[in-house]
Amino acid sequence: MRKRVMSxxxxxxxxxxxxxxxxxxVPMQEVQASQTSSxxxxxxxxxxxxxxxxxxxELQDAKNSAMGTLQDYQRxxxxxxxxxxxxxxxxxxxxxxxxxxxxxxxxxxYVAKTKSEMDRIVNPPADDSDExxxxxxxxxxxxxxxxxxxxxxxxxxxxxxxxxVLPVVNMGKTMVTDAVVTPVLSTDSAVWPFEITxxxxxxxxxxxxxxxxxxxxxxxxxxxxxxxxxxxxxxTGYQKISFDVRYRDSQGNSQSAxxxxxxxxxxxxxxxxxxxxxxxxxxxxxxxxxxxxxxxGESFTLTLHLKNTSxxxxxxxxxxxxxxxxxxxxxxxxxxxxxxTAGSSTIFIDRIEKDGTKDISLELEAKADLSQKPYAVDVxxxxxxxxxxxxxxxxxxxxPVKQEARVEVSEPEVMxxxxxxxxxxxxxxxxxxxxxxxxxNVQVKTDSEYLSGGDSFIGNLDPGATGSVDIYLVGQAATMxxxxxxxxxxxxxxxxxxxxxxxxxxxxxxxxxFDDMMMDEGMMPENAEQGGGGGxxxxxxxxxxxxxxxxxxxxxxxxxxxxxxxxKSLENDIYxxxxxxxxxxxxxxxxx
Numbered sequence: 001m002r003k004r005v006m007s008x009x010x011x012x013x014x015x016x017x018x019x020x021x022x023x024x025x026v027p028m029q030e031v032q033a034s035q036t037s038s039x040x041x042x043x044x045x046x047x048x049x050x051x052x053x054x055x056x057x058e059l060q061d062a063k064n065s066a067m068g069t070l071q072d073y074q075r076x077x078x079x080x081x082x083x084x085x086x087x088x089x090x091x092x093x094x095x096x097x098x099x100x101x102x103x104x105x106x107x108x109x110y111v112a113k114t115k116s117e118m119d120r121i122v123n124p125p126a127d128d129s130d131e132x133x134x135x136x137x138x139x140x141x142x143x144x145x146x147x148x149x150x151x152x153x154x155x156x157x158x159x160x161x162x163x164x165v166l167p168v169v170n171m172g173k174t175m176v177t178d179a180v181v182t183p184v185l186s187t188d189s190a191v192w193p194f195e196i197t198x199x200x201x202x203x204x205x206x207x208x209x210x211x212x213x214x215x216x217x218x219x220x221x222x223x224x225x226x227x228x229x230x231x232x233x234x235x236t237g238y239q240k241i242s243f244d245v246r247y248r249d250s251q252g253n254s255q256s257a258x259x260x261x262x263x264x265x266x267x268x269x270x271x272x273x274x275x276x277x278x279x280x281x282x283x284x285x286x287x288x289x290x291x292x293x294x295x296x297g298e299s300f301t302l303t304l305h306l307k308n309t310s311x312x313x314x315x316x317x318x319x320x321x322x323x324x325x326x327x328x329x330x331x332x333x334x335x336x337x338x339x340x341t342a343g344s345s346t347i348f349i350d351r352i353e354k355d356g357t358k359d360i361s362l363e364l365e366a367k368a369d370l371s372q373k374p375y376a377v378d379v380x381x382x383x384x385x386x387x388x389x390x391x392x393x394x395x396x397x398x399x400p401v402k403q404e405a406r407v408e409v410s411e412p413e414v415m416x417x418x419x420x421x422x423x424x425x426x427x428x429x430x431x432x433x434x435x436x437x438x439x440x441n442v443q444v445k446t447d448s449e450y451l452s453g454g455d456s457f458i459g460n461l462d463p464g465a466t467g468s469v470d471i472y473l474v475g476q477a478a479t480m481x482x483x484x485x486x487x488x489x490x491x492x493x494x495x496x497x498x499x500x501x502x503x504x505x506x507x508x509x510x511x512x513x514f515d516d517m518m519m520d521e522g523m524m525p526e527n528a529e530q531g532g533g534g535g536x537x538x539x540x541x542x543x544x545x546x547x548x549x550x551x552x553x554x555x556x557x558x559x560x561x562x563x564x565x566x567x568k569s570l571e572n573d574i575y576x577x578x579x580x581x582x583x584x585x586x587x588x589x590x591x592x
Contacts, residue, residue, distance in 0.1 A: 316386070
């Protein structure tokens with residue numbers, strides 16, 4: 001009994017395998033592989049010959065066609081997929097061996113061997129006592145529906161329409177009627193990569209003639225077409241599209257089957273072939289503070305600029321937690337550099353669109369004892385994509401904090417407090433850095449038109465340090481005002497910004513004092529005797545001295561010129577008396 005059943009099954013299998021049109025619409029590589037296998041088997045059976053080909057290419061074609069042949073055979077003997085796992089394992093092992101072979105005949109023999117092994121998997125040997133197991137037939141020879149034809153795999157581009165053609169053929173003997181074909185829909189783009197715009201996508205085939213009609217497979221084939229809109233968030237790669245088929249066999253009984261076809265999808269950038277989007281990244285592109293400069297001990301508003309870098313998916317239900325840097329050396333003295341004035345540092349964002357931006361703001365207070373330097377602020381983010389997948393991200397920004405400089409100056413000591421023109425006074429005082437920031441290039445300059453000197457360079461002062469100033473001032477002119485002198489104290493912070501503060505001292509400059517007993521009354525100018533000012537007396541003395549020098553020089557020059565002139569006149573008289581020329585020769589000798 002079992003032999004007769006098996007003979008019937010093998011006859012149906014062989015009849016199906018030699019039909020050139022009974023090929024499922026799979027990706028192009030599998031379709032071409034099936035065609036090559038069919039051609040080689042026909043040539044082998046008929047004893048025909050093909051054009052001369054490259055042996056290496058012929059071997060590779062045989063290997064390529066092996067996979068398609070075995071997969072087609074799997075669909076034929078296991079249409080409901082009950083033994084799919086074991087059959088797939090057998091095909092995988094077989095392909096490992098086939099790819100290592102070096103001859104076409106070896107590939108062909110191994111394919112046949114694998115088919116026999118697949119038959120044993122679907123219809124395993126049973127004990128002689130198990131009569132019921134012997135009577136079971138895994139394949140219904142009367143009605144077997146499959147995808148027929150060598151259709152080119154359709155290409156579905158994201159956001160565009162595509163036509164999906166499903167050619168159905170009945171490889172069984174008897175007629176199939178009232179076949180209702182319905183695609184398997186899903187909201188998951190990895191299962192159904194098209195927009196669901198209709199409540200039903202079912203189509204009906206009135207009749208599918210069997211092989212007993214004697215009509216060719218091509219003429220018995222029926223084609224169904226769906227015009228579908230591809231989703232914008234689909235992945236890239238090949239996807240399987242499944243169709244449920246319910247029909248009536250020749251006895252009027254309801255039967256079901258599942259038909260699979262494949263499409264090639266060109267999806268959105270950032271989405272994988274499984275329809276899963278790449279991890280959406282949310283980054284901080286920048287920040288602002290109000291006021292622009294953050295000072296220790298003051299409140300400010302921090303505004304963060306967020307951006308969703310993903311072009312494939314939006315982010316939803318986003319929570320941002322702002323955590324300031326921790327200051328302090330041990331656990332007992334640590335504290336956050338910035339504290340939220342509202343008590344909470346968490347911000348909720350409902351949604352950020354694809355490639356979209358969002359600003360969030362939080363009011364913070366800087367601790368009063370912060371040093372002047374930048375402080376890091378961490379932004380911890382957790383959010384979901386459109387498929388409710390959870391993600392976390394962390395980024396940081398650096399906020400510069402300025403500490404107000406506190407400079408104190410002790411009361412200057414001026415010794416003496418009054419000097420004459422040309423006299424010198426000593427000024428001493430201290431500069432204290434009372435703040436938390438270091439002072440750079442501390443120096444002192446004197447601003448007075450009656451004094452000179454008084455410049456001093458102290459250098460840098462650390463927080464809590466003291467700088468000592470010891471300067472000397474020289475009187476240049478008598479003070480015409482109340483004797484107030486400005487000391488300019490300047491310093492720079494860590495950014496190089498200079499600050500100048502003023503300190504006033506009192507130093508009076510007067511004219512020199514001359515004693516009347518030390519001066520000859522005849523040399524005193526008349527106006528000096530009449531009570532003229534000290535400045536007039538000194539000016540008169542200077543003028544008299546200069547005039548005396550000029551007169552003395554003029555007298556000396558005149559006397560020298562007069563003496564020289566008299567000497568020359570005396571020489572001329574002597575020459576005239578001796579009647580000699582300038583060389584000392586007698587003029588009478590020239591006559592002779």
